[in-house]
Amino acid sequence: MxxxxxxxxxxxxxxxxxxxxxxxxxxxxxxxxxxxxxxxxxxxxxxxxxxxxxxxxxxxxxxxxxxxxxxxxxxxxxxxxxxxxxxxxxxxxxxxxxxxxxxxxxxxxxxxFIDDSLTFETVNDIEIAYEAGKLFGDFLNMTSDFDTSKLIEVIPRFHDMSFRYSQFQSAIQSVSKERLYKAKSCIDRVMDLKEEMHIIQNLKEAGDIKLRVTHNDTKISNALFTKENKGLCVIDTDTVMPGIVHYDFGDAIRTICSTAAEDETNLDLVEFNVEYYKAYTKGFLEKMESSLSPLELKYLSLGAKTMIFIMALRFLTDYLNNDVYYKTKYPEHNLDRAKNQFKLIECFSKKYQELQNI
Missing domain, CATH: 3.30.200.20 (Phosphorylase Kinase; domain 1)
Structure with a gap:
């Protein structure tokens, strides 16, 4: 312009x-x-x-x-x-x-405009993970008494697991034989995890988990920091809408604690960084613990696993649908993204009890 x-x-x-x-x-x-x-x-x-x-x-x-x-x-x-x-x-x-x-x-x-501030695309420091946890935790804490009935659902059913499964099942009905064959191992993982991945959704629908203001895009680049690496402000609030705490906690963990980009094809490089998880969780709970119910607290770590899974499922579904949603650079790009996220789930699951204890 x-x-x-x-x-x-x-x-x-x-x-x-x-x-x-x-x-x-x-x-x-x-x-x-x-x-x-x-x-x-x-x-x-x-x-x-x-x-x-x-x-x-x-x-x-x-x-x-x-x-x-x-x-x-x-x-x-x-x-x-x-x-x-x-x-x-x-x-x-x-x-x-x-x-x-x-x-x-x-x-x-x-x-x-918030001047003299920094953003990060990736986390390479425990202090940044800790400060991000405090920042996003504080955002949720300060909005914990906001009446969510006053908010519209900006993207309907954005993190709704039943909806995402329905999209996945529809994609399987029309997928080509070639793509179905290539995606078989990922499809099998989806079916294996189906019951566990609906636990939080079921608790939400039963009203056992509080509906609250959630940011819904808690990647590290949506946090501003001072030049001394202290958390400053949460930005990019376009997707603010009613949700549950596990969405924001889980999506932040997914993006902060992976040791590789989400389309890394060398899966040996994909690991889950427990130290960043500890740091983020420490900061998050310092600001948020008083606002959480025992049930919300109990399922925080499952929330992280669920958010990793939902991204794997969305990448896989888009691959089965011939790449109609996410931009791709080559034919197997979405499938590689899905495999990457399933590897992250595998790494997360091996450390799940340790993470739950935290």
């Missing part, structure tokens, strides 16, 4: 900045995100939400603004400068709306 277009949209919001320049931020894969540099700080982040991926864009924006406002209320005793570094702060339009819709029907939101 041209600078004058960006400036025009930027000036629909009630900021006090004077536009100077902008640059696209390419770390995300879904939305169009721009850093707005003004003549005097603070800077801002302008974002266009992808309506192809998210069907209820206004609901999505209202979700993340409501959760942000809730956290700000918890932190209201902080000086303004510190508050604006601990939580995403959104700017309203001149019509006092949380978003602006342009002439093409695109929806935009604006937030303050």
């Amino acid at each position: 041209k600078a004058e277009q960006i400036n025009l949209i930027f000036n629909q919001f009630t900021h006090k900045g004077e536009f100077e320049s902008y640059q696209e931020l390419v770390s995300g894969h879904i939305n169009d995100t721009y850093l707005i540099k003004t003549k005097k700080k603070p800077y801002f982040v302008l974002q266009r939400i992808n309506q192809g991926v998210f069907k209820d864009v206004t609901g999505l924006i209202e979700n993340k603004v409501a959760v942000s406002d809730h956290i700000q209320e918890k932190l209201k005793d902080l000086p303004k400068k510190k508050l604006y570094r601990r939580v995403l702060v959104f700017v309203k339009t001149k019509e006092r709306a949380p978003y602006y819709q342009d002439n093409s029907g695109n929806y935009w939101n604006l937030m303050y």
Whole structure:
């Protein structure tokens, strides 16, 4: 987009900045995100939400603004400068709306940019794992009293195991003989784990596990750190919606504790890092333990195994469906991703009792 277009949209919001320049931020894969540099700080982040991926864009924006406002209320005793570094702060339009819709029907939101911060794509240090645990635990703790009935389900049935199994079974019905043969070992693993992988889903549906605000994308790159490697702020809250604690704990563990990229084909390199698990869990429970029921606590480690499995299942299902969802670089890419995640489950299972004891 041209600078004058960006400036025009930027000036629909009630900021006090004077536009100077902008640059696209390419770390995300879904939305169009721009850093707005003004003549005097603070800077801002302008974002266009992808309506192809998210069907209820206004609901999505209202979700993340409501959760942000809730956290700000918890932190209201902080000086303004510190508050604006601990939580995403959104700017309203001149019509006092949380978003602006342009002439093409695109929806935009604006937030303050958090300067002097770091992100990590992978974890290579126990301290980072520990600080990430504190950060995501604190996010869940501060939103534990939020009324989830006020949130829409941004991606319906996102972590619903029954739904994912249904997709998998439908894919098997129409898969080619060649792909069915190549995927047989992974399919067998899915069937072996079916009962165990429904335990948390069944507890959720029975109402035994509390429905709460969950982030639903707790990868390490969605945590901001100070230059001293201390946890600062949870970002990218587009997928905030009702869920259970095991989703966020499990997805963070899946991404933080694997020793290899999720499409690594040399499975000898895929291991589960117990030390990172200990560090993350320690930080997470320091912030979160008082908000957890004994049942939630009991099943945290199974939550991690379940989230690894659900990604394996989704990669496998997409392979069986001829790669219609995830971008692939070669014909067996999704199958390799699935094998990688099943290897991680195998490593996790061998250490399960140790992890449960933690």
